[in-house]
Amino acid sequence: MIEKTGTAPIRRHLVLMAGIVVLIFPVYAALVASSHTTFEVLSHFPLWFGAHFFENYKHVLFAGIGGAAPPVARMMLNSLIMALGISIGKIAISILSAYAVVYFRFPLRKFCFWLIFLTLMLPVEVRILPTYQVVADLHMLDTYAGLIVPLIASATATFFFRQFFLTIPDELTEAARIDGAGPIRFFFDIVLPLSRTTIAALFVIEFIYGWNLYLWPLIATTREDMYTIVMGLQHLANVPDSVPPWNWVMATAVLAILPPLVVIVAMQRQFVKGLIEPEK
Template sequence: MIENRPLLKLTAHLVLIAGVALVAFPVYLAIIASTHGPTDFMSGIIPLLPGPHAVENYRQVLSSGVSTSGIPPISLMMTNSLIMALTIAIGKIVISLLSAFAIVYFRFPFRALAFWAIFVTLMLPVEVRIVPTFQVVANLGMLNSYAGLSIPLIASATATFLFRQFFLTVPDELMEAARVDGAGPMKFFFDILLPLSRTNIAALFVILFIYGWNQYLWPLLITTSSDYYTVVMGIKRMADVADSYPQWNTVMATVVLAMLPPVLVVICMQRLFVKGLVETEK
């Protein structure tokens, strides 16, 4: 028998509503701040109602940038961030799929050692090896380039591990049937494994896209030209001004625009993303 407890149900709903409000309130403040003028924040009090300068602020950051911060228009920085995030996400998934496929379905000497060598690199994130990685990138002439922004961050032991674990759950009968039908290794990979891995790929793509989009330290280190600034770098530079007050209206307009691509990716791939994370056989 299911007990009807209105008070408990009401309490649960109030807790959930409070949690949503707590998470959404900073986003609301950023949106409201992006609609006001630069002088509205001099008093130190953040307005809670929309202002009349929304179109002006968004037009400024999209077209001309903020001259006092020395950064390019946000449209260029968002393009750089988009290229970097897509290259990292797609590159990590492709390399991880192929490496996991080789480790699971090919028999070669030291196969287990190869997997654990890849897995151990989890203890060496880019922040730990940033000095030698920068030296290699500089020696290869990849500073101030999309290749320098993306390639050093492409390899992913985590994605390789996840795909390996999923491939191990695929029945051997599928491989045997494909072999009987005359399918080679790559045909088996493209026609059977890739369709079965669709939800895993979607879940990893969302995570890796956001990972690439939010990168700050590595782009800051290897970019000296404003043509390759990413949007996260731009927000930091807009907020750090030496001789004047930050123009919080344009900073918050940039923050709101920078939120849109990750949010759109999550919304568009939400069904596959959740399915890829919660399916028990994964």
Template sequence: MVERSVGLKVLTQLVMLLGVLIVAFPLYLAFVASTHTAEAIVQVPMPLLPGGNFVNTYRDALFGGGTGAGSTAPAARMLWVSLVCALVITVGKIAISLLSAFAIVYFRFPFKSFCFWSIFLTLMLPVEVRIMPTYKVVSDLGMLNTYAGLTIPLIASATATFLFRQFFLTVPDELVEAARVDGAGPMRFFKDILLPLSTTSVAALFVIQFIYGWNQYLWPLLVTTSEDMYPVVIGIKRMIAGGDAANEWNVVMATALLAMLPPALVVVLMQKWFVKGLVDTEK
């Protein structure tokens, strides 16, 4: 084992600390801005220490009441919309991908390979490519400004299907034979054997897909026109209008920080499962 010198350890720690400062400094500025009044932020130079307007700013951000030129929709409602959309997209993607991968690996039916490669080829057709026909279908079905319109077009996932398929192919055939001897049907085999074995993979995909659903911008921008259905990412954009002096930057920054909390909490709380699901090779 190669021993590291004290100087190398100090250098690596300094580089890591510098990287943390570079990443964290904009977040610190956003927090400082959220604790001052809108008038104080636009002054030159901008304050670098927290102010005393924390409670008022976050109250205006969460429950509305701002006077900026842009949208004054309450962030609490926008956070709820984003949370519902992210959870529906995440759970829907994982459920559909698990079942489709299970069918492709363990069932025999005509054109099975064709079906799999048809799913796989949809990787070439993200929502941005098919956005016009998808919008037309959603509009004709009356799903604009609805949770269904925000989530259903984004639920299918070829990536998750491919990952689960590759994992199911590594499951020993002996497990399948043992389940068949015990009289377990396909769905019982899926529920009692495959799902427990897939826990780490599901956890890793949950983190990835939750962040994907939370950060959606282009699709919600098209299908939402009512402030009641703005996800928080769209809400932040709608809050910015006119010149700098016309915007309540303290409320905007507070909303941006609030928007970061749910995905950050998901990553922190599921970090162990996320890393294990990406690197664990034991089956």
């Protein structure tokens, strides 16, 4: 029997290709603009690469941009430290919190979990003033600790780990107990290896979240050498009393895309597994 598929697959592929073009074109336009001079970009937006590609990227990476922002290499380092600190901190605290809630019996255990879960209704923007006051009183402004520590608690990650731990069979816990494994050994030898795909998925999500943060770094930093890449982009695109250097802005934007892209590509398989496995 010959199956008649008609033109439906062709239409689906055409729609998919159109979506890919729509998504990729802004990145292509940024790459092209970053290879020209500011005058060329403003006079007529180019559609093909120019002769200043490596020159522009070398300038924004190491020379800074006329006092509007520090070198992009410095801002990328700040963003990388902040994103790694936030993602690793969130995962470490959340996995320990979920482990305690699931495997330890103590009074008001469920109440403590739901209290953690209710903090989802209190994003950074709601608690920004008291958080800033605490950070300022502890003299943590313009420091990496001030950028990272207030953001490392995550109710969402705690919830994800708790749901995964509940899928681990009780027989496995009993077997570990019979073998003489205590809570610490059970956590490191059994629970942690089983959680690697969940950890990978949450790491990708939290890394991108930390990399793209703008409001908290804007408030918690005043020195230019502590600017993050997102803050630098804002300063470059809003130069007072002058035309922004769009070729350098586009070069900075392209560089800002690279670390999250590398993380996604490197951890793609574990990320997908962590989200689509049946127990999730």
